[in-house]
Amino acid sequence: MDKPWVTGIMQVCVVVEDLDATIRAYWETAGIGPWAVWEPQLTNMKVRGVTTPYRMKLALAWTGDFMWEVVQPLDSASIYREFLDARGEGMHHILVETAHRDYDAMIADAIAKGCPPLMEGNWNGTDFAYLDTDGPLRMVLEIFRRPPGFVRATPDYHYPHPLTVMPL
Numbered sequence: 248m249d250k251p252w253v254t255g256i257m258q259v260c261v262v263v264e265d266l267d268a269t270i271r272a273y274w275e276t277a278g279i280g281p282w283a284v285w286e287p288q289l290t291n292m293k294v295r296g297v298t299t300p301y302r303m304k305l306a307l308a309w310t311g312d313f314m315w316e317v318v319q320p321l322d323s324a325s326i327y328r329e330f331l332d333a334r335g336e337g338m339h340h341i342l343v344e345t346a347h348r349d350y351d352a353m354i355a356d357a358i359a360k361g362c363p364p365l366m367e368g369n370w371n372g373t374d375f376a377y378l379d380t381d382g383p384l385r386m387v388l389e390i391f392r393r394p395p396g397f398v399r400a401t402p403d404y405h406y407p408h409p410l411t412v413m414p415l
Contacts, residue, residue: 252348253343261339284304291368294365342390
């Protein structure tokens with residue numbers, strides 16, 4: 248392999264039925280938080296290459312530079328709902344850094360290796376794709392491409408209080 252796919256881990260994500268109860272438990276049990284919560288307005292949504300709208304609610308929190316994500320699907324047309332229906336709540340994917348790879352080249356390489364995108368979209372200018380790596384890697388990898396000058400969207404709400412600084 249000329250360039251590694253993964254050059255770092257940025258985030259772990261759990262998929263749940265009740266986002267608010269889960270982020271409360273993370274805060275009260277492990278002190279992870281505060282949380283910023285969105286129902287993102289997505290574009291360019293695809294599930295297994297087919298244009299498919301889907302909705303979710305998501306929350307982000309940071310411990311140092313590490314990001315935690317909790318996702319609650321809001322409809323049935325997503326890999327999040329498929330995961331919940333097949334496995335129940337739990338860790339769904341990890342967001343990885345791919346510092347040495349171009350986003351489009353990474354997707355082409357993943358397809359060539361039999362790991363095509365399971366689900367894709369764009370949120371606030373950031374393209375993202377979940378690669379079908381569950382078979383060979385026993386977990387799903389998420390990759391992304393942010394535009395120059397990226398600024399994170401304003402959260403819909405926070406729990407239990409606003410973040411003082413919201414990292415990228």
